[in-house]
Amino acid sequence: MWQYEKKLQYPVKIKTPNPALARIIISQLGGASCKNIYSLYYYIKQNSLPVICVNRQACFLFTVLYKSDHNVLCKYTKYTQCVI
């Protein structure tokens, strides 16, 4: 179902890493009513088979539970090939 590739879609070079900002951005991915998680949902949907629908509720639940936990969300993205 998922195959992880150890490469990014575009080359990324971070000149000045800002973990505080990263934490804020990730915490906003859930949003007050989890609307922003649609971006993650569509990204996953784009990269899997067109007939398989990603479970939106799983995305929401994950975001609600781990909204402020940067580390856990990064682990999740490891398996979905997302870069945050």
Added chain:
Amino acid sequence: MAMLSDKEKLMMKLQSASFAMKEAELFLDTHPTCREGIEYFKKHKDLCNKLKAEYAEKYGPITTDQQTSDKKWSWVTSPFPWERSID
């Protein structure tokens, strides 16, 4: 722009080939009978496979089935994209 190392150049070629392949996939999902689209997809898919094999041989596995070493599981020991050693 700073000089790119060979590893970065090869990675950039691989990234552009696989991006072209992904875009062709999305196009063909809605235009399944387009012959030019299928040729475009095939061309970039072959290029992508060739580059992946080349990169994995030189710098470490890209997917888990490219693992070659018998002594250690280099999938985990070689750096992941978000780790600083890639920069």
